Amino acid sequence: MCGILGCVSGRVDGALFDRALGELEHRGPFDRGQAEAGLLRLGMTRLPMSSRDDYPLPPRVDGWLASYNGEIYRGAVGGLPAEVGLLIDALREGGDFPDGMYAFALLEPSGARLHLGRDALGIKPLYYWHDPDRGEFAFASELPALLRLLGPRKLDRASVADVAATGAVLGYRTMFEGIRLLPPGTLLSLDMREPRRAPRLSPLRTAAAEREEALDEALASSVAQCSHTFRDVGLLLSGGIDSNLLNSYLPDGAAKFHVEVADSGDHPGQQRALHVCQVAGGDFWALARRAVRNFSAPTRMSSILMYQELAELVRRHGYYCVLLGEGADELFWGYPRHLAMAESGFELTPRQLAAQYFGDFSARAAWLAPELEAAALARVDEATGEMCADGLDEAVWRFDLHYSLEPLLRRADHLLMSQTIEARLPFLHGGVPARARGLGRARLEGLRQKAPLQELIRRRLPSYPIEKKRHFRLPFSQWPGVVDEMRGFLSNGLDALHGLGLARLSPDAVRSMAAGDAFTLTTLLLWRQAFAEHLQ
CATH class of the missing domain: 3.60.20.10 (Aminohydrolase, N-terminal nucleophile (Ntn) domain)
Incomplete structure (x- = not known):
């Protein structure tokens, strides 16, 4: 590295x-x-x-x-x-x-x-x-x-x-x-x-897997490859299927690191060699400033704060390498958007597909000056048109790669490497990606998200409780005080936001703004502060 x-x-x-x-x-x-x-x-x-x-x-x-x-x-x-x-x-x-x-x-x-x-x-x-x-x-x-x-x-x-x-x-x-x-x-x-x-x-073409393997065998091989280093290897462990499945291939005493977010309800249960850090509402501002600086961009991903805290936890314990479960949701269709698309029979217009990834982008674009609004919507349409050129299934993969997986991987890289920690990702190597994509819509068999991974974890960990996916993000619905603080921060920075191009963002819109939107714009102002010396 x-x-x-x-x-x-x-x-x-x-x-x-x-x-x-x-x-x-x-x-x-x-x-x-x-x-x-x-x-x-x-x-x-x-x-x-x-x-x-x-x-x-x-x-x-x-x-x-x-x-x-x-x-x-x-x-x-x-x-x-x-x-x-x-x-x-x-x-x-x-x-x-x-x-x-x-x-x-x-x-x-x-x-x-x-x-x-x-x-x-x-x-x-x-x-x-x-x-x-x-x-x-x-x-x-x-x-x-x-x-x-x-x-x-x-x-x-x-x-x-x-x-x-x-x-x-x-x-x-x-x-x-x-x-x-x-x-x-x-x-x-x-x-x-x-x-x-x-x-x-x-x-840049990547070589195909040397031989066709069952998913269990391919994932075991990939975990072994990703664990090959002269350094100790840990695992970032959540309460979800992906990291718990990786854990099933590791020695029982392997170090595991977990961020416990106050009021989120996400905990992996009792584990040997488990190290836990906590993030509460009172940690928000200090963590946000460090995370935005290290990520080097504004973002809607509130999980950058959790990764920042995890990186510091792993470093305190002297590790330079951890395994991550990133990529499983994109490869095996584990997000609510995948289920929503299946329930609609995969009948979506390009703009409807874009909305699965970006939410109500048209409403938010209305905060911008008119010329910036028109240009932003045109860029969404252009990107979506390119993605949809080869059919909906290919469009889903391209959207997943460019507007879900790549930002998540960059998040992991920048936040972990800020503490000199290499991230390794077993779901993204060996024959695992090709096998996942080859399953097509069978990844949602019986309208179950990540159906192949659900079947695999049932075999490997019969007592694992399969639950509805919980997003790896801050629980703003349980942190109303933090949401109010973000709205106050944006109200005080409204002139700056207007100067950045959000010319039609009103005080009333800020006061009633959804938590996720408030977080995105908060990171925009924090980024502007952190990188002021680099801006002309």
Whole structure:
């Protein structure tokens, strides 16, 4: 696990680059280094997980200069150079990339092209920026490091509008003009001889599972692969099916970490080696400020506070690696929206499908200035049209990937890595994703969410009580005082919200605002405070 940083520019010296690399120290405090190749400066920090061996950073493998963040689970024997070598082989041969989680930068031995890539499901994040006028390019694992290189940037007001309307930024933009996230499963190639030319984006294909396995066997194999490290491995354990199923494959004494949210009713019951932290209404503001800063974006996901508290709990107990159940709900259709779609016979218009993910985005868009409202709704329609081009089932998968799973994985990465903790996700490796998608609508057999996982946990843990899914989020309905505080915070910041583009948001609307909407706009103002030094 590492942090990666790079730039193609004649204006960034070694001292500035090193300060920017220091912003990634929490991602790899055990070693760091930088190297130059023409106009490219490449850096890397390292948290060793697969091997204790030391390597020069960034590594050179077969003449390629590389910066690499992640883990490869099959075929990588020989530590960091071997893992980088597998990525190089896939790139050089135009073949499938290996199963794993990664973001990487690879410079060809000739220096002619620089390649960036992000794993197929977006487990590891990678941000990038390109200035075609200057022919400059930069990228990083996290926004603060990239902003340290680039200096203050303009606010992307379209992103503000997206957040206000949908709770998320659409199209892999960020809150800063010109800075983007590399989409999952994407390979970016920059011609170093003509850096003013726009980088080329192409699909990054991942190798299929080596053999067809039953779900039980595939998940057991994936848990074993994800647990392979010389470090102790823990588990983030909730009261739900996904993490309890993972727990059934682990040794009884494996450490487990749980966040107990006051008044939520979510508890995993008695467990050996269980460490518990608590989040109550009185913790809200301090946690929210830390979580928004580390997530680096406003969001509708109140679970960022719970992840922040979990990260700090895991770190207090000295762990650097935990397993997570993320991805099971998207792969096996575990959300209420999946059940609602099934009950409707999967007969939805594109806008109705978008509403399953974004809620009543049209009503929230009405808070925006008219031109921002129209543009935000057009972006939703454009994104939905693209998603629906190949039928509803494929549209559901694409929405799940881009507007549910990727933000959740980025949440886990940024919040856990803020405390130097690697997240590993057994549901997203081996033959598990392909097997889940191959089940089609049978995932909701008998109108049961995650029917295959329900059957599997009944076999493995017969006494496990299968209940209706409870969302992993703060219980605002039981925290009216916190909701009132958020509304007061927004009322005091109403001028700032108007200045950000929410020109038609009225005092009355704020006073009656739903808790989830109040949280989203609260994170917007907290983000603006946290990143003020980076805004022009």
